[in-house]
Each structure stands twice: as structure tokens, then as C-alpha cells.
Amino acid sequence: MITLISIALLSLSLADSWPSPVYVSDEPHLTVVASQPKVITFRGGNATLPCRLDRDIEDAFGGSTMRIKWTKLSPDFSKEIDVLVSMGFHKKMYNGYNGRVHLQESDENDASLVFTEVRLEDVGKYKCEVIDGMDDATDVVSLELTGVVFPYSPRLGRYNLNYHDAEAACLEQDSVVANFDQLYEAWKGGFDWCNAGWLNDGSVQYPITTPRGPCGGNNTVPGLRNYGLRDKTKSRYDVFCFTSNFKGRFYYLNNGFNMTKFTYDEAAQACENDGSQIAKVGQMFAAWKLLGFDRCDAGWLADGSVRYPISNPRRRCSPTEAAVRFIGFPDKKHKLFGVYCFQAFD
Template sequence: EEQLFSIYILKNKSSVLLIKKSLHPFSESHQIFARVGDNITLPCRLKHDPSFSFGASSNRIKWSKLEGSDYEIGVLLSMGLHKVTFGRFQKRIHLLEADENDASLLMTNTELKDFGFYKCEISNGMHDSTFEVEIQMQGVVFPYSPHLGRYNLNFHDAEAACLGQDAVVASFEQLYQAWKGGLDWCNAGWLSDGTVQYPITRPREPCGGRRTDAGLRTYGQQNKFSSRFDVFCFTVGFAGHVFFVDGKLTYDEAAEACLAGGAEMAKVSHVFAAWKLQGYDHCDAGWLADGSVRYPISRPRMKCSPAEAAVRFVGFPDKKLQLYGAYCYQAQP
């Protein structure tokens, strides 16, 4: 039987990382975006065929979540009036069944572990159809290093650093999507699978060399205790807004200014989410909660960020001597 494959080739200076995912030759693929806590519908619909009818007891619907290339976990199994849900999906999913051809899955209160690929299989005697759905988290990937400087985090420190920014360590898929969206960063960082990688859209020295292709450079699996790198974090955004307080403020004065405005000092994740997801643009450098000074530019221009849209990083200046404005975050009530 003919097989179709979806292939991503990501090159680095010493090797090629190949990911291959087999697809049923008659399958359809869908991609939906969601955030943690959302109620979503995973589409799966049988094309009209007189020999199929969901009213028949011989119809079998199976939903599963794909975990890696050769492992899947059960989500739901339906045979006529008999339906079974599995594990953590119980009480949060059920079939839509809008009509006799509909096998779409309703999922409530989406959790972090729910994101990824799902497979819907419909079979009836000699006939079967397979559909693939990807739930992709709506959010933003951002690189992070602490005030100690680059390459100071082992894997567990990296997890704590992201959590401190209201984020999690990014997955390979999330970094790959961010790279496709234009993320270019020359410092290597931890990913959630224990690998260390970095995304390059503009090949150059010393980021793998000018003659290499654009892609994700990888150092492969690293020792989670002794190896030290930066980290790529992922945040799903926030319910609130970021604003800037102008002035020449020390770090403590910046914190007080945010509190006076009914807010708190913004975290790095807040500024990246506001910049990436809301187009936030402000040319003045300001303090953030981790002691860094940054500013978000969505419209590149002279004296701000002439070459690219980015969250510009000034550094971790002396909190008592250096004077900047403040970026504040106010959550929705």
C-alpha cells in the first residue's frame, strides 16, 4: 500500500535531524489553535458514502493521541451506543454527533498535556477512514538567560527559570513553529525533551556558518544536571495588558510605580506575549520584574530597532544606579 510522509529536514553543522510521520493515504489533516482552559472541537467527518451510516451498530470510531512516532494513548472508543473514554480525558470529552456522518470530538477545559497530534479512525466492515488533527497552543516562544549571563542553566534550572516567567520549557514542535514564524537566535537553549537547540533563519558566522541551511541547529541530548545552556520558554499569553510608565527610575522605584498604577512589574513572558500576540510597540527601555531592561518593537525604525521586529534586550543593569522607565502588567479582574 502506498504511504505518504510528512518530512522536516533541519540541518546543523555536523548532522541532519529528520522527522518522519506516516499518514494514511486517504487521511485528511487539520490544525486548530487553542489556549489552556479553552473548549475546542476536533473535527472528524466521514465523507458521504451510501455504504456508511453512523446509525448502524457496526460503525467503530476510535480517537487516540499520538505520543512519538510509534506510540499512542486511547482517548475515546465508540461502537454504536457503547462509548468508552480513557484516563485523564474522562468527563472532558464526548462526540459531537451533529449528524450521522459526524465523529468530531468535543474537549472541554483544555490542559497543557492535551496539545499535540490526534488520530480519528472510522471503520465499517471493509471500509475505513483516518483523520489527523493537531491541537497547537496559541502562544509565543522566547529565549531566556538569567542575570548571571548566558549558558548558566542546567535543565532543572531552566525549568525553574521558565516557571518564574509564567511559562514552561518549549517543546521541539513549538520552537520549530517559532522558527517558521521567523525566530532567529544564535544562543543554544534547552527544550522540554532534554535536547539543546537554536533556530537560525539567516545563516551566518558563528551561528553554524554561512554555508549551512536555515533550520534548527541541534546539540542533541545533553546531561540535565551538568550541562549548562540558556533555555527557550513558551507562554500562552495572558488575560490583561502591559503598559509603560515613563521616568528615570531605579528598579525599586519602577516597582512602586507599577503598584501605584494598580499593577505589578511585567515579566519577560508578558512583554513577549504583548509584542508577539498583540503587536505591542514601545521604543523606551524599561525595567522588568527579573531585573532586566528591555523594550518591544513591532514596527522596525531608526533609533528603535531598524533591522527587525523584536523585543530588544538592554541587559541586567545595576538596580540602584541605572535609571529607566517601567513595564507594568495589569491582570484582568
């Protein structure tokens, strides 16, 4: 007969043979911290997107098992574009980032991403993700450029660009399709434009500082008028482009006292003869906004338009505001205008 004492002793013996319980904490052992949510630089400059690890060293796996990944978020946040992946000594850069990005690695907890020769298309939000064993942590940093937003429509006239045409149009003018933040900052600076244009997230908007009938109504408030997301293939609007500093010289071709007027072809050839290229619309806007370029002479640009930049408003030039004045797309055979040239620096 098994006594109660025997049962007790058997229970104690079995208990001694069981493994000790393991308690798992819900607290993360790893976090990443971006010391600033936004980094601002200029085209051609350098930038460091901060990302530091904050981890429990006793529980962290560390070493070659830790994986650092930087991705760029698409404007509508629907996908991620690989920028850099690092695991121990193994590192890989992707797409147009190869040779232009690297990890700062000032210490074992530094996962910051360093950019060199920043491009217009680099603007956007970047995600820093660190995986260490079972721990995974992320943070997001925005990279922005100083620059200028400008409206653009082609020779065909108002509302002739689908989204893909708009992208190409901006690129041809030394710019990219502007994002919402860039248009919003331009609006805060007084930008007022009544034609709707594409932004890089596929939405169509326009900035109004002075409400009026044709632009949303007299009784509306100032702000960005938003048409929402539109069909990128079928819908047609203008576009808001964004450009930044350039490495080069923008100038009006002036042959001494001989104020030569050109046809379009003659203008392009005159710039080439001067060791330059006929300037693009984005280059004129950048020179005007960022360098204070001021010239009261209408001149040809690469897209066949005629414009002139005024930083100091005055009678007969631009009496009420600083602006890039638009003459239009005249017949290219008319010998009525000068020319603006651009000489790129290496």
C-alpha cells in the same frame, strides 16, 4: 460387505451434518478519518479536533460496545497521556482536561473532541482511537496555537539550564518550552539566534537565517542547527519558550509627565499599587508580536531583567529591526528604569 454406493451415501450424510464454512474478510469494517491534520487556535479559545467514523453498519457492533479514546502523544512519541474515554453513556476525562473537553457527537459517527479554554500546554498531537467489537482504528490530529517563540537564559547567564530548569523557567515567564514546529515556523519568519536552546522533545537546537562563523560556519546553509537529544539532567543550555495571546492588559506604567524610575522592589510595588502585577517576559513578547506593542522605554520585568519592545524600528530605539530589546539583569537596587505591568482579566 460395504459397497461403493453405501460409502458414497455415508459421505453425503456426513457432509450434510457439517457446519457451513465461514469466510472472514481481511477488509476492515471500521476506519476513522480526521478531515484536517492540523487545528490552529489561540490561548483561551476553543478548538475541535475532527474524528469521524467510517464503518460498515451491517457488520458494526455499535451501541454501548463501541469505545472512543482520545490520548495526547508525548513530544518524543514514547508514551500516551489519557485525555477522554467514552463507552456508551459512560465518559471520563483525565488530568487537567476534566471539564475542558467533550465529544462533539453531532451524529452517531462523530467522535470529534471539543476543547474549551485552550491552554499553552494543550499544544501537541492527539490520537483518536475507536474500538468497535473486533475492529480498531486510529488517526492523529495536531493542535497548535498562534503565538511567538523567544529565547531565554536566566540571570546566571548563558547555558545554565538543564531541561527541567528550562521547563520551570518558561512556566515562570508565562510560557512553555517550544516544540520543533514552533521554532521552525519562527525561523521561516526570520528568527535568527546563535545560542543553542532546549526544545520540548529533549533536543537542543537553534535557528540561523544568516550563516556566520560563530554560528555553524560561514559556508553553511540557513536552517535549524541541531545538537540532537541531550541528557535532560546533566546537559545545560538556554531554552526556547513559546507563548500565545493573553487575557489582560500589558502596559508601561506612566505617571503622567512624571517619568518615575524605580528600583526592582519599587517597580513591583508600583504595579501592585496600580492594581496589577509586574509583567513577565512572555507577556512582553506576546504584546510585542501579537498586538504590535511599541515602547522605547526600558523597564523592569518580573524575572529582574530590563527590556523594551519595538515594533517600529527607529533611531535610538532599535534602528535595524523590530525586536524586544534586552538590556540585561542590572543590580535590582539601581533606580534607573521604569516598569511594565500586567493586569489579568477574568
